[in-house]
Amino acid sequence: MKVTRRQSVVSAFQEIKSRAQSQWRELGSDKPVIMVGAATCGQAAGAVEVLRAIKGELKKHRLDCPVVEVGCMGHCYAEPIVTISKPGYPPICYGQVNPVIAQRLIREFILGDDPCLELILGAVEANDLVPSFSDFPRARFEKKVILKNCGHINPKQIEHYIAKGGYAALAKALEMRPEEIIAQVKRSGLRGRGGAGFPSGEKWEICRNAKGKPKYLICNGDEGDPGAFMDRAILESDPHSVVEGMLIAAYAIGARYGYIYVRAEYPLAVQRARLALRQARKLNLLGRNILGSDFSFELRLFQGSGAFVCGEETALIASLEGKPGTPYYRPPYPAISGLYGKPTLINNVKTLAFIRHIIGNGGESFASIGTKGSKGTAVFALAGKVVNTGLAEVPMGTTLRQVIFDVGSGIKEGKRFKAVQIGGPSGGCLPESALDLPIDFDSLTDAGAMMGSGGMIVLDEDDCMVEIARYFLEFTQRESCGKCTFCRLGTKQMLEVLGEFTKGKGKIEDLALLSQLAEDIKAGSLCGLGKTAPNPVLSTLRFFRDEYEAHIKEGRCPALMCRDLIAYYIIPEKCERTCDACVGTCTVEAISSHPTKRYKIIDQEKCVKCGTCLKACPPQYSAVVKLSPPSLVPASK
């Protein structure tokens, strides 16, 4: 009996696979294929216009080439990205493509035979003709596991995913016993990528052994940390990898129903995940008797409604039940009693995306990457003042310096590194002295930050550490659900104190008050939101106390950022006088010329401190400066 089932799963999958492979081979077997990165980041950079220009130009020259919309490769700084695979050439990526460049590529590369070497970003594969991504300095540190498909397949076509080896791990898993799968996940050492880092295999086992039916499986895609976009990129660029991971997890724990919970602010991710579910259902990879086995699983998409706290698992469950997303006390943990009181496994998008690799290649291969306590790779969203913004996947244990300076190519505009903010509102700011720290779950927590979900914001000398602490606290304060008194009122108190600091009205004894409040909020809150809310304040206080003191004692913002503590001033000696750039751009008409000497003067009463004049003043003059405290501005003559 078992033998026939096994054969049927294998043959059912083989049939699907060979059909997908022939479709993939057909794509551009003799024609050039044009791929356009059209995830949210690409679209924001103008991918839609580029697509239109490409299609128009192809039509004009009566060319019949497939144009494929792909996801995000992680090189967000170079969006929109176009990849052209022409027979006889390696697939070549072009960055910062606009409609004019796109038309030129069609004319000169597709129609002619000139790959426009001056425009290329890099070739996808190593070759003798053009430099490839593997020649980039960052390639030494990167190791793409869950981002491998992103940007190289059409996320809207399940066949692309299958042709690249997708769903093979599911077919393999269906032949294994659930206990074997859990053993593999345990062996891999995988820890939850949502931030807390709980061992996934253990969580699965607890849920499998829990009593109660039906069991539920939830993918947590409520990526609420401002500055983190890894989950969005994966759901938009390779949604099937998450679906496959969920199928394997569901089979292992014995779940019958599942939800992919995606936050409301990610409309494109919602759309693509929905489509992925429809396609999987059509091929019997989802639904009843999957691939002819006796395993059935129903998976639906649930769109969040904009509440940060819903990233917390018990709040997420409340929201799925149609209630306001307020967390409840654990234990019992959801794995024992979760959605509708039934055993519920909740895993992050990235955790689930790793599963197919663990089952496909075995737990040991995953465990061979990373550090002693943290296995595998970590995905970071690099943003802020770093040159190569985008996604980076590196083995655990890579240092912060390698990620920021080698993968990210360092700080923009040659400025000085000041801090890196890791882990969003729950994390902290680490200074230069922490840069050689190998990144893993435990090292970051020891240093006063937190792995969090993987957002990494790089800050330079122009960023004020008091302001960033205030910003995060304002965020958590607004998003606090209001259930615990300390979280609801304590954060409000802290925010008021910090607000006074940024206005130069703070008192030195308030620093002690902040630390006291922070400890109390940590102790008196139920969920992760409150427990970690003071972290940004504590870490900046620990590493950048001098900045706090400058605000309080001197009314001065060393980074020249806090608007109440700075003033814009035009140095008369430097002002070119006949140039009107600043006058024309000032959005509130606060700049005028001196009646006789013609140098420009800012009316400090009218000035809203938006900084437009500073950017408008031609660099050869650099007459506009920021001064702090504002009293440094000389009285106008």
Added chain:
Amino acid sequence: MIKEQAKVKQRTRRILQRFGRNRGNLIPILQQVQGKLGYLSREAMLEVAQFLDIPEIDVYSVVTFYNQFRLNPPGRHSIRVCLGTACHMKGGYITLDAWKRRLSIDRGQTTPDREFDLDTVACVGCCVMAPVTVVDNKPEGKVEPTKVDGILLSFKLEKEKK
């Protein structure tokens, strides 16, 4: 006005037909109703409460808990200023000020001519293009005060063309 209310009720009922009567459907229902009608009016919320057979206050508490739901009609164009970390550090708050100044409304409000509504969003995940403003669901990158004026000018020109 009564005619308008009847219309809202009717349209809400049409949406409700597609759902089962379990509480777990509350949020998807509200999302659909807001998607079709633009906002959640009193009548619509009452219909939903009746349909799911739950107290009206439960519907109201969910609507007011989540940031996505709105209780007043939106403008023709939606302006969402991203205040994620990267956007904030690159001056998202300055951009928000510029929008407020030009539209003469605060966040969460709609202009009196119902042309624009202004709000903020926690992070749209386009941190690379910071500061971002989402204009009619399209994320626009590097929106600084001068670009705010440029975007408003495009809307004005478009309107004049019609």
